[in-house]
Amino acid sequence: MSPPALPEIRTSAALSTLSDASDALVAIYTDASSLDSLAQIASDSAAYIALSRSVDKDFGSTVTLIPSTSISGGRLVLSPTGSLDDDTDDVRKLADAVKAGVARAVQAGSSRPAIYFAQPPPTEGECSHDADYSRWIEVCILAALEASYVTLVVREHRLATCKAGKAVVENLESVDFVFAHSVSQDEIDKAVRRAKAIETGRRLAVDMGYGDPERMTPYNCAEYIKAAVDGVQGITYEEIKDLDVIKREYPLLYNSARASFSEKRTWPCVVKLEYRSPEAARVREQFAILLSDSLYLVGKGVTYDTGGISLKIGGSMRGMSRDKLGACGVAGFVLATGVMRDASVNISCILAFERNSIGPNSLLPDEVIVSRAGVRVLINDTDAEGRLVMTDPVAECRERILAAREAGNKTPAVIYTAATLTGHVIRAYGWYGATVANGPARKGRYDHRLAVSGLAYGDPFENSIMRRDDYAFVASKTDREDVYQSNCQASTLTDRGHQYPAAFIIKASGLDKHSLKSGGSSAIPFVHVDVAGSAEDGVEPGLGLCAITGSPVATFAGAFWAP
Structure with missing residues (x-):
């Protein structure tokens, strides 16, 4: 449907x-x-x-x-x-x-x-x-x-x-x-056209978000996205369901999802969406920097998060069918862009869907998993699965950007991740989204542009700043691993609980080699967008769940589409 x-x-x-x-x-x-x-x-x-x-x-x-x-x-x-x-x-x-x-x-x-x-x-x-x-x-x-x-x-x-x-x-x-x-009628007509495109994408996001764990399994999410983008000019769809391919290409996702392999309906999958502008010569960034293949988006699509073997307790598993809202929002934005036929941007999107199940084959704390980028990751908490499922897709985006540059394309590119990643962001800011950017992205004000757009579209975002503390927190202290995935406490009980996961993603994906220090030609801007607060409205209807907002579809449209 x-x-x-x-x-x-x-x-x-x-x-x-x-x-x-x-x-x-x-x-x-x-x-x-x-x-x-x-x-x-x-x-x-x-x-x-x-x-x-x-x-x-x-x-x-x-x-x-x-x-x-x-x-x-x-x-x-x-x-x-x-x-x-x-x-x-x-x-x-x-x-x-x-x-x-x-x-x-x-x-x-x-x-x-x-x-x-x-x-x-x-x-x-x-x-x-x-x-x-x-x-x-x-x-x-x-x-x-x-x-x-x-x-x-x-x-x-x-x-x-x-x-x-x-x-x-x-x-x-x-x-x-x-x-x-x-x-003016021209102003009205433009507003109607943009709003209709945004709402089309937003409805894809909230339709999927409201789906319960059985209605929206990883495969069902992929099927729903495929049906939504089918026939939309400029958008191509690809899905990866082969577990051997996922194991090879996305080892952190594969191992996080291991306990779900007993039932094929809960197997993980990866959805890739590409949007290409109808006018290649007009592809540009809103800050007047000419771009090509400029926007790389990665979405967290955990269709149910039990916490894995690090089981969620005390009723905190309630609402975890919504741990996919980052991927839902990203998919909605790509669909909206295709409906709008926006000529100012090209998009490459990777959505990682899994169910973080519990079973004999569960991922275990103390395991060391090697990421796609060859980085050894020590697992401390299987309930910190969101950063795992997104890291290898980020590494793939990094590879694609480097390949394009080696082929002679020297124009800038930026990577955004979107996820309902932490409860800490809600503790810090309430029901608002937050961005955490690396040095190149801060220098280019890529995080600031989301704050500006969110303000105009009634979806305000806070800009958090990554500090040396975040990198120090995940840095290995032994020769047995390269990076720590997390600590063993809830993010709400951890200092800088929504900032340091971005440092992990950067390190485990190999993006740490593309910081400001690497030089302008090698630097890759990266912005992590935590929508745990903004993707829901925070109004609890009794024993029910909050309403879903569709964030950050409108904010992304305002940030990346032509005015």
Whole structure:
């Protein structure tokens, strides 16, 4: 099963041109006085709004549904943003207002809402230094589409149990966007096109993420990605399932997954995606550096993480079907780029899928495994499997970059890993993603660009800095190994628990030979992206699991696509 088609998106320049096809009007506003403009189409509501404002000082601060006979569908939903220009305000407040307003309209029975923006967001000079409203139209479209989305597991259940009529597999049939202020049609059209591409990729990511351990085994993840990218121009798909090949090419992944070999449905696999720009001459980086084959992405796809023989205890295994969200997000970004047909980037992507099982053949602490790069890795904790499954793909990316340079291609390239790697990043920053970059990437500000893009798309990232402590922590103290995989404590109980894993990946993949010291022609920028915080929204629905956000699909799009 694949995601249903997105709702139809229509845009209007004024309320007077609003289509009669809508069945609710959702007004997004900061200042309740701006609602006076609604009088032109909702005259019967104007008196109610005016009276409410005069007797209720709290009116306009919460989502409110008002019946209105003059509005198509009879539903007027008021959804405030609150302030947008205070110290910690950012574009997420607009997104939250849109999601809340659309959700209330859907709850009331609407499937074709119109969203009316009663006033523009602050300009750059009016808002905080830590706010960026430059992508607010895209952010709001994405918020409405998020409110429309029905998860894969719910869609499949509804279709399987629907006995009569049509199963609801999308909350909205259409959505109109109405702007009360001057926004050029060209700006709107670009925003709609980008948002639709991003949402297509984001839905692939969240569909896979919501799938339970049996619905989304490693092979099922590969199958779902293959179906999603099939026929998308510019994207090629390859999968590796042969265990002998995985053992030879990705020994750390192979050994981490050993306990899963008893059942073929839980065997590991590697998915490779390539995206090639339709205009090779236009391939470039957003910082105006001309690139070729510039973007190498590696995603962690652990479809269930028991901890392996270093068993997770105390209920901490709950939610570990989501330890694949890094790979899900990367796959979603590649799909979004193909749908967008972005001409500014080429992408090479490797996704490592496994189930970190327990059994007689489990990987054991005290084993020394030799990585693809020939580095001897001492295993200390089989629950630190994410860095293992990504390291050999990083080594492969390194080899490809070096081969391209030896063939005469001297243009820069950068490697990004994406993973729900540590609980420490949540302890450090809360429900935000974080980047950890090596020297060449810091010098090129590759980590900073994700922070800039994340701010604009309402997916803020923190930039962590790698220190000498991180390399010292994993450095071997004997001649029996070259690097320590981890310590034996949870990352949340370890100093610099989300930073030092990047030092391990760098050392075990051979990237340590391509630091700033190696010189400009040999240096390879590397950024590790820990999305353990940002890939989920942090809101626990009772005994259930958090909602999945699709991070970092939008942030990557903002960072790597042409403006």
